[in-house]
Amino acid sequence: MVQFFTSRLLQSVTILTIMSFVIFVLMGWMPGDPIDLMIASNPKMTPAGAAHLRDLYGVDKPIIERYLNWLLSALRGDFGYSRLHSRPVLDVMFPALQNTLVLLGCSFVLALSIGLPLGIFAASRPYSKFDYCINLLAFAGISIPPFWLALLLIIVFAVLLGVLPAGGLGVHSGAGGIWENLRFLILPVASLTIASVGSHTRYMRSAMIETLRQDYIRTARAKGLSHRQVLLLHALRNAMIPVATVVALDFGSLFSGALITETIFAYPGMGKLIFDAVMGNDFNLALVSLLFATVMTLSGNFLADISYVWLDPRLSYHRSDQK
């Protein structure tokens, strides 16, 4: 067990170091720098002024030198300032992270609580009318482009019916504040949930159908167990193993945000933050945000590994124990 944890930790540190270097270099290779943006918005900026600002912001130094400076500061716990937001990186990142967790967390829980039961239900009556109906809806959910769905929801519920805000973030406080703030979440959560319910349903359904074909399920039925007992006590746990992988990957994405949905609903989450940081050459913010998302994805995979052992006790943390 200790060996397993140590090995995974070392792997994670190596991946993070490589990732930080790759992200830094790729961003450095992108054409243009922040000063170009300033020149575009200031017709009076002279070449000397632009050169001075490049020197001040250090964007004229070699990329390796800038990376090593960043790495040394980061190891001392100093992640620097965001150039785009003029505030410490962590101060910028945490509110966005909180917003993203609320948005994607709600959608994640909703999608799982709708998608998994629907998948199980569809698998228990394969190729029935009900199964076809669920499949149709699932494919629709997967196929609808997120931006289109988001705009459709805005047009129907905000513009035509006028019952929900078209976007933004609720910042009301006081007694009615929670409800007011929740109103802002309904459309983006619905948009994300509709898109992911379909895939969860499809994964669950196919894993369950596969499991229900196994010999031990036939044995359970032969023993006279009810359909519900077979489904929930014998099949579900085994069917969850492949689903756990998908859910673990989704867990990682909880921290990297949903760029399109956030942009359309003007929701200040991690997706938009990372995109703007990369496009705006905000190295500090982009690096820390992307590395944080990487850590969370690695953690999600780690949780998935642990859940495999819980779901299937035949698996072990020790390679030598596996048969």
Added chain:
Amino acid sequence: MYKIRRYLLCLSFIGWFASALAPALADKEELVIGITQFPSSFHPNINSMLAGSYIHAMTARPFTTYDKDWKLICLLCVQLPTIENGLAKIEHGPSGRDGIAVTYRIQPNATWGDGVPVSTKDVEFTWRVGRHPQSGVINIEFYRSLYKIDVIDSKTFTMHFDKVSFDFNAINDFQLIPAHVDAKNFDDPATYRNRTAFNTTPLNKALYFGPYVISQIVAGTSVVLQPNPTWYGKKPVFRKIIVRVIENTAALEANLLSGGIDMIAGEMGLDINQTISFEKRHGDDFNIIYQPGLIYEHADLNLDNPILRDISVRRALLYALNRSAISERLFNGRQPVADSSVSPLDSVFAKDLKGYSYDPKRAAELLVEAGWDRLKGGYRYNQAGEKLSLQIMTTAGNRTRELVEQILQSQWKAVGIDISIKNQPARVFFGQTVTRRTFSGLAMFAWLSSPENVPRTILHSSNIPTEENNYAGQNYTGFHNTEMDQLIDRIEVELDREKRRNLWHRLQEIYISDVPVIPLYFQAQSFILPKWLQGVQPTGHMYPTTLWVENWRVGND
């Protein structure tokens, strides 16, 4: 019976749910403005984004600015200094050449939000910050030239500039910083741009002296402003202004229709095509104002290209274009055709100069004169059998530009010029292709400028970006004309308005005659306002409408 009761119950639940969700009717004491950009900093002299200027204009005032008629006026100062009124005096600068001393007096009742008077201490501190090479202030050239400030009393000061320029009294970008709040953050100038109170405590009302102070900021989403009780001017009408940032323009439009926002700012809102389309659908419900301005849309020509080096070809390119038809059909005539970089609204615009009207026959003649006299398959070739082929580039994803680009391509094809389109993401286009002059033919984009903006950075030969000067300068065409260089040098220092106008006339004459650039049109800003909002007066230049926010009111006149 049971079914009916259940049906009624469902209906009443839906009714309750809808009413619970429905927002309260818009309070006219509150105004919600939609824009597409969130400022990177609330510091007025470090921020370079229009969004920052837009919000800052409600919370403070520059000493001077250009009004809606593009005339220089005082806002924070009491009287505009001129040579005639004796508040500006030519003197010897530190380098021995002529400089100028300009005296300003601060509005007597101007007071920071915490009650501390705006004073010359703030002027000195702002200057000290601007002069320091590590402070990160954008307008470096202004502070380099402003080498000394003499304080006369707590409200009066004299600025000493090391050169005399015609716009010596336009200190529009000298935005005051409160010394009593921010001086302690300047102890270490290198970290000032991160530690300034504008970034660490932007809700501190002592940072603002305009009609409004910032009372709430939700990063990336919104900024809430409330009236400043210490404001010395006309009392603003709105008890709360919320500036909401919605980057996606389709969502911005949906928010306007759903009542999520009351208006879309012209400075950072929908582009002209989106507004024209919006007007067709919802024009009766809103006041829509189109304001042509100083955003000059054009195609830079790479004059190192042997084809484009020939002036006949450059002129033929312009004669072949029906720019009036483009403006009329694509923009309902809202965006005036440009003949040079000087806007027709600018006081130095030369009305008598004629640009290039649509004349495909003349274009063909010029191309023949230039040696492109053989037609094969609809395209022109020279005697060496080379095809008259050019490449045009612009920012990918900008629908208006892509549309215009296709029309240009077809109009040039009509006179036998083969134009290929190669667009790039804005980041690559501006970050490398244009700035390093790697476009082979034409690069279409826009310049943002201010009234009577001297085109030194874009037309002076010392501003041609090269590897040797580390690609400094914005003369991306590579235009080199000795007379133009001299004119630019002379315009900058000519104080006599009439003489300067003559110099500008000659500058525009050369621009039209030499065609270093294909002028297209001046972009118009489009403001979408609610019917009940009055007093918003678009400027068309880089200084935003919010500088006069206290004149905005509710009414139907």
